[in-house]
Amino acid sequence: MSITPDSTIYWQWGFLHINATLAFTWVVMILLVGGSWLITRKLTIEAEIPRWQNLLEVLVTGIQAQIKEVSGQEAARYLSFIGTLFIFILTSNLLELIPGFVAPTGSLSTTTALAISVFVAVPLFGIANDGVGAYLKQYIEPTPLMLPFNIIGELTRTISLAIRLYGNIMSGTVIVGILLSLTPFFFPLLMQLLGLITGTVQAYIFAMLSMVYIASATSAHEQPQPDKIPKGDQNG
Amino acid sequence: MQIDWLTVSAQIVNFLLLVWLLKHFLYGPVIDAMDRRQQAIADNIADAQQREQTAQSTMEKYERKYAALEKDSATHLQQAEADAQQQRQQLMTQAREDVKQQRDLWQHGLKQEQQDYLKNLRKTSVKVIQDTGRKVLGELADTTLEKQIIEVFLLRLNKLDDTVLQTLKETTEVMNVISAFELDTDTKQKIRQSIGDVINNSTEIEFKVSSDLLCGISLQTDGYQVDWNMQGHLQQLDQQLLATLDRESESNA
Structure with missing residues (x-):
């Protein structure tokens, strides 16, 4: 049993190779983009809308509402980034139920890539929102003595984000594998059902934590939201 | 890992x-798509609000018009009632006058008819009485009605009271003997002689025939008159007939 889909190599040329992670990521991408294109090419603005359009609208408005609730800011700016994080992780996790499908999120490389994306996106959104000076000033607050700790905080939360998602998805797969060898019929089914919930929750947590990080970088001049965004590590 | x-x-x-x-x-x-739909919905709502406002204002306008019309109609109704009342009064007055005229006309006609009837009756009565008298006299006394009338006339002439007799004696006016029928020469002579005997006057005597007298004979001079005729009896008959007719018409009405 392989712990990570990275080790399943389909094609190799020199140091370049295509492993299961990349292949199934493309599958998910094709599904998402193709499905979106199929549905959105005939959108209607009538009062009566097709059910697929309704699904997409519910999804988009739901993500918007969550972003707005967590960040306290207009959702439009963050929708693409946070929404794609959520939809990609959710789809990957749910498709894992299909026999033969390997979730790309079960690879530490994928979760690391997503975490790095968030890690880069946080200062970018912060700078775009407040300017370079105001953003960098956050690192020396409340005193310049806190600079190393702030930097360590930034790094660790990115790592925790990556490992949390990887651990959850990979562990689910591993547990199913182990249980399958012990009790072949009943428990794996329960674990698969549990995996549905876990996958959805993980997608939500990853997306929302990313939003919280970005919001904490951009909300320097915004109203603080102490009730909704507890400071420090938000471990799921 | x-x-x-x-x-x-x-x-x-x-x-x-x-x-x-x-x-x-x-x-x-x-x-x-959502934004466009939202915009479309907002447009629809704005449009609906606009329409509602228009409808509201139109409704208010028509309500005002309706109220004004109701008020007008009440006024017109009152006016029409007053006019109708006036018209009714006029028509009633007119009808009463018409009825009165018709009644007067009818009463006049009735009176005329009564009079005509009486006139005819009188003529018929006279004729019947004359015929009857003539027949009775002819059968019982072997004489004529005219002769008997003249006898009665002469009898009355002889029984004149002194005042009248004296006046007649002293008059110088022409004495007119008017009869309803033609007198023969003997009768005229007899009358002339009787007058001469009673009155003893040399005044002229003229004989005339008049249908006004109905049935009778009369001596007229200087405002005095001695006569016998059926006028009085007929008047009595008229009065009795009139009374009967009046009673009939009252009981019919």
Whole structure:
């Protein structure tokens, strides 16, 4: 049993190779983009809308509402980034139920890539929102003595984000594998059902934590939201 | 637990590509559609509000018109009632006058008819009485009605009271003997002689025939008159007949 889909190599040329992670990521991408294109090419603005359009609208408005609730800011700016994080992780996790499908999120490389994306996106959104000076000033607050700790905080939360998602998805797969060898019929089914919930929750947590990080970088001049965004590590 | 940095790089690219693709194919179109629908709904609501306002104002306008019309109609109704009342009064007055005229006309006609009837009756009565008297006298006394009338007339002439007799004696006016029938010469002579005997006057005597007298004979001079005729009896008959007719008409009415 392989712990990570990275080790399943389909094609190799020199140091370049295509492993299961990349292949199934493309599958998910094709599904998402193709499905979106199929549905959105005939959108209607009538009062009566097709059910697929309704699904997409519910999804988009739901993500918007969550972003707005967590960040306290207009959702439009963050929708693409946070929404794609959520939809990609959710789809990957749910498709894992299909026999033969390997979730790309079960690879530490994928979760690391997503975490790095968030890690880069946080200062970018912060700078775009407040300017370079105001953003960098956050690192020396409340005193310049806190600079190393702030930097360590930034790094660790990115790592925790990556490992949390990887651990959850990979562990689910591993547990199913182990249980399958012990009790072949009943428990794996329960674990698969549990995996549905876990996958959805993980997608939500990853997306929302990313939003919280970005919001904490951009909300320097915004109203603080102490009730909704507890400071420090938000471990799921 | 291993990290394949090549895969990580590829996944970052994949993720950023997916962000771009989904922005292009998912979020953009969906949000655009929702915005357009929201705008359409807002437009519809604004349009509906506009229509509602228009409808409201139109309704208020028509309500005002209706109230004014109701008020007008009440006034017109009152006016019409007053006019109708006046018209009714006029028509009633007119009808009463018409009825009165008709009644007067009818009463006049009735009176005329009565009079005509009486006139005819009188003529018929006289004729019947004359015929009857003539027949009775002829059968019982072997004499004529005229002769008997003249006898009675002469008898009355002889029984004149002194005042009248004296006046007649002293008059110088022409004495007119008027009879309803033609007198023969003997009778005229007899009358002339009787007058001469009674009055003893040399005044002239003229004989005339008049149908006004009905049936009788009369001596007229200087405002005095000695006669016998059926006028008095007929008047009595008239009065009795009139009374009977009046009673009949009252009981019919």
